[in-house]
Amino acid sequence: MRYAKGHKESTREKIVQAASRRFRQDGAEGVGVAALMAEAGLTHGGFYSHFESKEALLSASIEEGMTQSLDELIQLAKRYGDDVTALARAYLHPRHRDHPEKGCAAAALAPELARHSATTRAAFTARLQALFKLIEERLPATLSAAQRRERSMAIFATLMGTLQMARAVDDKGLSERILQSGIHAATALAQG
Amino acid sequence: MRYAKGHKESTREKIVQAASRRFRQDGAEGVGVAALMAEAGLTHGGFYSHFESKEALLSASIEEGMTQSLDELIQLAKRYGDDVTALARAYLHPRHRDHPEKGCAAAALAPELARHSATTRAAFTARLQALFKLIEERLPATLSAAQRRERSMAIFATLMGTLQMARAVDDKGLSERILQSGIHAATALAQG
DNA sequence: GCCATTAAATGACGATCATCATATTAGATG
DNA sequence: CATCTAATATGATGATCGTCATTTAATGGC
Numbered sequence: 057m058r059y060a061k062g063h064k065e066s067t068r069e070k071i072v073q074a075a076s077r078r079f080r081q082d083g084a085e086g087v088g089v090a091a092l093m094a095e096a097g098l099t100h101g102g103f104y105s106h107f108e109s110k111e112a113l114l115s116a117s118i119e120e121g122m123t124q125s126l127d128e129l130i131q132l133a134k135r136y137g138d139d140v141t142a143l144a145r146a147y148l149h150p151r152h153r154d155h156p157e158k159g160c161a162a163a164a165l166a167p168e169l170a171r172h173s174a175t176t177r178a179a180f181t182a183r184l185q186a187l188f189k190l191i192e193e194r195l196p197a198t199l200s201a202a203q204r205r206e207r208s209m210a211i212f213a214t215l216m217g218t219l220q221m222a223r224a225v226d227d228k229g230l231s232e233r234i235l236q237s238g239i240h241a242a243t244a245l246a247q248g
Numbered sequence: 249m250r251y252a253k254g255h256k257e258s259t260r261e262k263i264v265q266a267a268s269r270r271f272r273q274d275g276a277e278g279v280g281v282a283a284l285m286a287e288a289g290l291t292h293g294g295f296y297s298h299f300e301s302k303e304a305l306l307s308a309s310i311e312e313g314m315t316q317s318l319d320e321l322i323q324l325a326k327r328y329g330d331d332v333t334a335l336a337r338a339y340l341h342p343r344h345r346d347h348p349e350k351g352c353a354a355a356a357l358a359p360e361l362a363r364h365s366a367t368t369r370a371a372f373t374a375r376l377q378a379l380f381k382l383i384e385e386r387l388p389a390t391l392s393a394a395q396r397r398e399r400s401m402a403i404f405a406t407l408m409g410t411l412q413m414a415r416a417v418d419d420k421g422l423s424e425r426i427l428q429s430g431i432h433a434a435t436a437l438a439q440g
Numbered sequence: 441g442c443c444a445t446t447a448a449a450t451g452a453c454g455a456t457c458a459t460c461a462t463a464t465t466a467g468a469t470g
Numbered sequence: 471c472a473t474c475t476a477a478t479a480t481g482a483t484g485a486t487c488g489t490c491a492t493t494t495a496a497t498g499g500c
Binding site for chain 1: 277401425426433
């Protein structure tokens, strides 16, 4: 249809946005190509003119989802005081637990990612390291760079593991206690 | 065929064992009923005389897998000194990272579990609490019971999150550093 | 050694999966 | 306004999904 130039790019972007939500909500294997396209307001046919495969869309979605939730995390953390405790409070907020589709892609998909393509895992690794950096910058300057780097990894592991457990357990009270334990632990790990 | 009594029970057990391996390896949605039965040396037909649904098998497999890896963790930890650091070293050993099918079911399946039935999540919750207790028992007696309980949750979150990240990243060196960071963090969180 | 019983195998159900070939149609270009 | 082209839709591929009805076959009880 000889659309305005950039039309296809923007459609592709819409697909990635919609897919990144759906993948986080239902898992990479929990949603099909047709449903992903429908979520973007399209039919399934044109999919392969935008992406080489479903795996390629997953790759792009991971990048999109990780970037998006990283940005949002930064914004939210600022409101809480912008230190590691603030990050933890933002990340481990019940709203985040209850809305995986808008939240951290790592928490929603980490175990599956280990089974996916090198490209997908590379995209994930790059974004994960940006996340580490975000935490590093909020650790006390009294720590060495190497110490900050190591701690940032463990702090994110704690946040992600905590969020996943809080989502998986079948007991609302326990879920709340798990979230609290994560906030306290992240704070403790951030001490000089 | 009027087999010896207990034959069917033992077949059922074999299916659960095999399924618990496969679910951890490929995810709950990554493997079909036919493949699960084949893994146990059977064909798919008899499946529904053993289980009400695939979901019911998942439920039993979570229970089996969590119990199994809990027992193994206890055994391994003993060799390392039987404190929290020992648990962390056992849990975050490269062998565990490289063999999810024999390892912790929580680390392999946590995000998916949040999307499954109440029964499955209840089975998971019960086993998770046994895991918390295991850690609690290895925390210093100088801490209050409430403190030990809270810390045990955060310590397991750290271990699980660390293992998942170490599995997902596309960089062997980074993976090793992630594992180390988790061991150090778990040790730090276990201090009185 | 046959029979009754029942575990397991065969095979089929409609639905959905990822992928692709072909047809339609929107809209910028002339 | 008519035309051309590229973006999307339609529709089909064979494979696999979970589930179930029917058939086969093994063996303890007689």
